[in-house]
Amino acid sequence: MTARLVPEANDPIAPRAATPITITVNGEPVDGVLGQTLAGVLLASDILAWRSTSFGDRPRGAFCGIGVCFDCLVIVNGQRDVRACQRRAASGDAVVFHRDAPLGPSGDR
Numbered sequence: 217m218t219a220r221l222v223p224e225a226n227d228p229i230a231p232r233a234a235t236p237i238t239i240t241v242n243g244e245p246v247d248g249v250l251g252q253t254l255a256g257v258l259l260a261s262d263i264l265a266w267r268s269t270s271f272g273d274r275p276r277g278a279f280c281g282i283g284v285c286f287d288c289l290v291i292v293n294g295q296r297d298v299r300a301c302q303r304r305a306a307s308g309d310a311v312v313f314h315r316d317a318p319l320g321p322s323g324d325r
């Protein structure tokens with residue numbers, strides 16, 4: 217017997233219908249479901265890169281997905297440097313992509 221043959225009434229996971237949410241990404245509405253991370257909402261919407269590197273302007277999105285690499289930084293509700301893979305999306309969140317200028321020789325932008 218496989219898990220697929222468990223009758224729905226006996227399913228210990230008891231999946232429920234997803235609760236839809238809407239966030240804005242650079243001012244455009246993007247739909248997701250409650251419980252997704254911001255990275256999950258972005259990836260599910262075919263947005264694969266949302267930051268660029270200071271040097272070389274290389275595209276970055278989710279790399280590790282576990283909060284280690286900091287490649288997924290976004291601005292959320294005005295707060296900079298939020299790891300999209302670690303932040304649960306909430307309806308109404310306003311996400312803006314990072315696009316930093318390269319640092320100068322003294323560390324200034």
Ligand code: FES
Nearest residue numbers: 279281283286301
């Ligand atoms: S994807 Fe690596 S910290 Fe978010």
